[in-house]
Amino acid sequence: MNACPYPTRLRDSLPVPDARAADAARSRQRRLTKPAGSLGALEGLAVRIAALQARERPSAQRVHVTVFAADHGVAVEGVSAFPQSVTAQMIDNFAAGGAAIAVLARELGARLEVVDLGTVSPRVRREPGVIVRHLGPGTANLAREAAMSASQLAQALCAGAEAAHRAAEQRADLFVGGEMGIANTTAATALACALLDLPASAVAGPGTGLDAAGVARKTAVIDRALALHGACADDPLDTLRRLGGFEIAALAGAYIACAQRRIPSVVDGFIASVAALCALRISPLLSPWLICSHRSAEPGHSAVLRALDAQPLLDLGLRLGEGSGAALAIPLLRAACALHSQMATFDEAGVATA
Secondary structure (H helix, E strand, O other): OOOHHHHHHOOOOOOOOOOHHHHHHHHHHHHHHOOOOOOOHHHHHHHHHHHHHEEEEOOOEEEEEEEEEEEHHHHHHOOOOOOOOHHHHHHHHHOOOOOOHHHHHHHHOOEEEEEEEEOOOOOOOOOOOEOOOOOOOOOOOOOOOOOHHHHHHHHHHHHHHHHHHHHHHHOOEEEEEEOOOOOOOHHHHHHHHHHOOHHHHHHHOOOOOOOHHHHHHHHHHHHHHHHHHHOOHHHHHHHHHHHHHHHHHHHHHHHHHHHHOOEEEEEEHHHHHHHHHHHHOOOOOHHHHEEEEEEEOOOHHHHHHOOOOOOOEEEOOOOOOOHHHHHHHHHHHHHHHHHHOOOOHOOOOOOOOO
C-alpha cells in the first residue's frame, strides 16, 4: 500500500469566510422585498454560505455525497443488533439505489459515491459507483487494542481527502458525508466520551435498536475501552486511531480537505458529528465550514452538538445515518440560497421601502 501524504497537511491553515462577500450578501438581504429579518434563520444561512463560497449570491445546487463504509472489530462484543454481514450487503444496496441515501440523492440530483474501506464479509456483487480502498477486514476490537494502526489511520484520512478532491473536480457547492458500519455507533460513542471527558453512561444509546440490556452491555464495553486508552485523550489523532473506525477517520479527513478547497460540509447525525468533532480538534479553524443538519435521536448527539457550538437545522427524530439527515437539509439550504439570489430588491420591483 502506497504511503499517503495527506495526513501531514491536516493542520495546514484553512481559508477563512470571505468578509467582503458576507458584507455584500448582508447588503443584498437588506434590499430584498421583505421586512428585514422576516425570513429568520434562512437569511443568516444565505449570508453564511455566501461568505464560505466567497460570492454574493451563494448556491446549493451541486451536491456531492460520499458514503464511507467499513466494519468494526468491537462488534464481537455484542454491541449491535445486526450481524456484520450487513455492512457489505448495504454497500451493494447503496450502489444499486435501494438505500435511503440513494433515494434522497436521486431526488436532489446529487452525485453519490460509496467508498468501501474494508468489511468482514466479502461483497456478493460488484456494483459500479463503489470505490474500493480496502484497509483490512474492519478495525481491530477497540475494547482490547487500538482500532487502527498508524498506517491504516493515514490511509483512511487520505480516502476522505480523495473524496474532497472529487467533490472539487465536480465543482460541488456542498459536501455531504455519510457512513455505514455495523458497531460504528459504539466507536463513535467511545470517541465522543474521550473527546468530551464523559462517561459512557452519559452518551451511549440504542444505535441500530438495542434494548436496555444491550445498551448496558455497550456501555460496559465502552467503559473498558476508555480505561484501556485513557491516556490518549489529549491527542485527537491518536484518540481517533485507538477508538475510531476507518469510515469515521475518512469523514474527518474529508471535512478538513473540503474546507481547504472552500467547500462547506453539511454534517449528518451522531456518528458524522463525532467525526466532525475529531476534525475540529485536529484543525481548530474548521468550525465555520461545518453546517450541522439535524439533531439525532441518539442521546449523545446533543452533547456533541454543544461541543461543536452548532444549532442544527432540523429535529426530526432521525437515527439512520448514511448522510440521510444531511440530505434532508439540502432543500432548506437551497431555499435559503434561492430566496437570497432570486428575490427582487425594492428598487428592481419598484416597491416603496419602509
